[in-house]
Amino acid sequence: MDRLKICLSLPALLLILFISAGAALFFGAYSMSLTEALTALFQSHNEATHFLMLHIRLPRIIMAALVGAGLAVSGTAIQGLFRNPLADQTLIGVTSGAMLFAVLSIVFFGSIIAALAPFLAQASVAIFAFLGGLLTTYLVYILSRRQGKTNVVTMLLAGIAITAFAGAITGIFIYLSDDQQLRDITFWSLGSFSGANWIQVSILVPIVGVGTILLMRYAKALNAILLGEGEAYYLGVPVEKVKTRTILLTALIVGVCISMTGIIGFVGLIIPHFLRLLKGTDYRYLLRSTPLVGAIFLVLADTLARTIIAPAELPIGILTAMVGAPFFLWLLTQRQNKRMAI
């Protein structure tokens, strides 16, 4: 257990992240020896491998790490806010909204935008998904507000209802789509890092970075909210402010992440669970460690996704669910065995 504790300390997790990211650089559809890879990374003798390293693998790995961090940290914050171990970002509607608008963009606006503004064509799905995510979260949020207070139970239920409604409309568009669009939609809903580039990384760095740091400031507040909102207020926490800002930050982080990669499930749910089971429920630790573990998880999962059936690629969402679902079941049996509350 002691060895595990050392492994889960923040410096160790940071080290593991760097090692996994470094290792991920050398694996891929185009296999290289270690020396070959290092030369390719730092010298431009061989244009093709240099380009591959610097403009394909490196941004992709960084993006996987950032998205993993973003999804995991927002899942942690949402579980804390809703005081519910089964909560994740899908609950505030951001995922279903992003999905609906992405489908809308693929089926309808894709061709229009491509004709009007070709430079936006590639980004249109991402922009739509981002706006859709924020819009839906806003809708869920205002539905659950009464007299200046947000009721999280109403929010949870509103989130479920809006998700179902968005799902139905998404269904209509899927029904209307042609074969190619259907394929695009399916791949988007399974998530992928294959389009990663430096522009996306440069958008993700400030949003995930600043968002995570701001969420960390609410660690004590989320700890207090564990006891209930009333108790948190008694302990001096400005509950409404914390709620509004956590939801806003989460929607921003998740919105920008999934707009670029498509939907990647389970990360926001299982990473916080995993750490909570091993280290307990202290958000001062969880909000620092979950982004690191989320980053490690997606870097490794993405490496697997692009090597397992190379030269083809597996959508990352399939892998995270395949690893995530059995793990989640294991977690549930652990909880029953230990008779502990997760």
Place this chain on the structure above:
Amino acid sequence: MINVAHIKVKKGRTEILKEATFRIEPGKITVVVGKNGAGKSTMLEALTGSNPLSGGSIHWEGEAMEKMSSKTMAIRRAVLSQSVKISFSLRVGELVEMGTYVSDEPLPQIKIDSLIKSALQEVEMQDFIDRDFTTLSGGEQKRVLLAKCIAQLNCCCWSNVNKYLFLDEPTANLDVEQQFKLIELVRKLVRRRNVGVFAVLHDINLAAQFADEILMLRDGRIIKKGSPQDILTPENIKETFDIRAIVTPHPVFGCPHITTLPKHISESSISSFTKKSISYEK
């Protein structure tokens, strides 16, 4: 001193609290009693700032409560809730530590640890520091929650600020011994630290022993207030609780001791019962 003047509180459209004017003084214990639904808990929520007033005013040492931030409030008062339900596992030590969150400057870990330890010692739960809170019994949870309140009151030691403790039915879930222990503990806080206490209590006899001042609440209005000796009369008890009561001096403490009786017992049978018990004593 907390000055409460003509407060009203609405929940939805119903006015739960219609009129209450009283004072909570440092170093004194004020207890509110009344039937279910009389507005006791609503009153406590209004005083602690978690339920907005629809009329009247509350002033803390002359400062209007609506202008105080949640942090300022938390520095001056701690609240022992009836119970908390949590769905995550949480160590007892971590829970008690939350009492220290109110501190403005980051406290050194040694100081935090000693605050946690001494608070747990006060409630005799120091051996439970690493236990999971959710696995404790109701009474043990209550003591841990009280330790959290003590840590909160001890955390910011401002000598010039009066501190208050609010208790929402503190003795529910506790066995008789623990009830006395809890009350003794609260009394100690009052004596040593001059803490002002406001408590909602169901047990009138406990209120009689515990309180410096009793507020009798009925249908959202304070109908009587005063010291236990002055206001715990059979008439007032009937007006508040709709029950018959015999008030005798407590054999040990001398405070009023209330024997409650169901409504259907007639006057004549009461006197025959009383005679029986007297002859039994002899």
